[in-house]
């Protein structure tokens with residue numbers, strides 16, 4: 001992990017209330033990978049806590065993130081302009097592993113679609129087959145649809161209200177298409193009710209496919225020191241720190 005001052009190259013709306021920011025790294029950062037995240041200081045005295053955001057795309061010297069304006073921190077981020085500097089810790093967390101899997105299902109809901117996109121970009125042209133099941137609130141929130149379509153073997157974009165694609169959520173879309181996709185690995189990120197529905201649905205169907213979820217827990221330090229992000233290990237009197245031990249966990253590993 002490095003603490004870097006990065007320079008914003010672009011920061012523009014991507015969908016309703018969602019921005020895409022690309023920034024330049026002042027030096028090479030080791031270990032950038034899909035499923036990891038950055039912790040951005042919004043650079044305002046009143047907002048000292050950093051904001052964790054998934055890496056959506058990266059090159060050797062740039063990182064792209066996509067973020068939804070939720071509260072004060074992300075609102076301040078959206079006001080930043082090209083040329084502005086930000087303090088940023090990166091890369092953080094463990095990330096996704098696809099070792100041993102050729103057919104991979106990606107299930108993303110809301111802002112959870114961005115780490116899924118990072119997987120597609122990282123494995124672009126590397127021979128794996130991706131089946132994407134991506135859900136948004138409504139048509140206005142839909143983004144990266146063309147990217148998901150072109151980088152996946154098949155991609156289904158659904159919305160809660162049916163204003164774009166089918167009326168369904170990402171987990172419903174996945175279970176409808178799971179037989180055809182026949183995944184050897186499932187990766188998912190989204191709101192907790194979505195991840196719970198995935199866990200229950202897999203158990204009910206007796207689907208024994210390795211499944212990893214990325215938890216977007218509230219965070220403070222992002223480096224394992226403050227314990228704000230602690231979750232309990234399933235069936236054990238042990239805790240994990242989502243920022244340091246995760247954010248990616250096997251679906252049965254942690255209570256959520």
Ligand SMILES: Cc1cc2nc3c(=O)[nH]c(=O)nc-3n(C[C@H](O)[C@H](O)[C@H](O)COP(=O)(O)OP(=O)(O)OC[C@H]3O[C@@H](n4cnc5c(N)ncnc54)[C@H](O)[C@@H]3O)c2cc1C
Pocket residue numbers: 037049050051052053054055065066067068069070071072073074075111114115215216217218219220247
């Ligand atoms: C590993 C990880 C990856 C994430 N990736 C993305 C992403 O790619 N795009 C995106 O839009 N959002 C992402 N989030 C959620 C994002 O961090 C929050 O929406 C953001 O911190 C809200 O900050 P705020 O000041 O605007 O909102 P406020 O509600 O004012 O935030 C108050 C405090 O709560 C924390 N907080 C609030 N909501 C969340 C949340 N859902 N998760 C974690 N902390 C939260 C904030 O960090 C802050 O400390 C991610 C979260 C985590 C943990």
Ligand code: FES
Pocket residue numbers: 218219220221222223224225226227228229230241242243244
């Ligand atoms: S955010 Fe501080 S320990 Fe995880």
